[in-house]
Amino acid sequence: MLKSLKSKIFSSFMLLVLMLVIAAIMSIIEFNKVGLTITDVMDDNYKSIEQTKNMLDALEREDSGLLMYLMGNQETGSQTIDYAYSTIQDAIKIGRNNITEKDEDKYIDNVIKEYKKFHSAVKQTTDASITLTLEEKNETYLQTQQLFFAAKKSINELMQLNQDGIYNQTSLMKENSKRAMMPAIVSIVAAIVFALLLNFFISEYFINPISRLINGVKTYYPEMGRIDAKINLRDEIKTLESEINNLITRLK
Template sequence: TDTSEQLTLEEKNEIYLQNQQLFFSAKKAINELMQLNQEGVYKQTNTMKENSKRAMMPAIVSIVAAIVFALLLNFFISEYFIRPINRLIDGVKSFYPEKGIINSGIKSNDEIKRLETETNNLIGRLLRLKNQSK
């Protein structure tokens, strides 16, 4: 082999050191990029987590509000419709002809109270009719 084409040991060492420095520089740059990428992913994950919490809060508030509304609606329907009707039913069940009236204890002045009043009027008319026919 030709000696001019062959590299001396010192030249080989110098090339090796240069390549080693380039390798370590590239490795350091890659590690820095990986670190930046991990930080970016971590920040993006935290942002998405916060956004999901913010998106869920209106849904939770809406569900709670719907439950409260349903409970209030149930209370008012029960208090103003069901309970007076049940009182009227109890009054009809406990009706004795000698009393002549149904007293269900309804204190409101609505359709149900009017129904009680008209039922009492009907009972009065029936009793008068019965007495007249005797």
């Protein structure tokens, strides 16, 4: 226990300040986590979803390119297929460097595998298209469609994975923002308890002894010899009581 009133008051407020400072630091850390989660969503998951959209778009174009090629527009068809191929390769490259979800690399491997099958089929069809009849062209195109859907499905699965990732990150954000507020809420409750306790101690160790001292002075008469305010502490109020008694002695 501290003896002087000054140190008691100072220590009490220091404790309160410490509690509030730590609450603020904790809240900042938690809000920072929310910020990082947003960055994760924006930079990583959103980027991955954008790339899967590019892949889907390019895949559709490659399919159109094949159709154009088979219809006789070989130059435009060939350009479209090549452009789509390079777009998908770029998107896969970006996706590979931006793995954010568990097993995402396996999903990308699956996209590569399915796309490779589709692209090889497209190439084989374009190479052999001169020798094919219209019916054969039609049949070959329908066969490549199976591979087209398989590649599309694998890209959609990759997109779904990242969308789920966004949903999870958002839930985490919600949880983190709630958690960031908690130190403040607990601080408010703790500060109220602290205030009630402080009120009790101030009354017990400051107000009551002073009241007893005032009463002692008020009811003092010379025959009593000295004032006894029943102060059992060794703080400034006890010193005041002793000094009043010294003063009485000196005045006598």
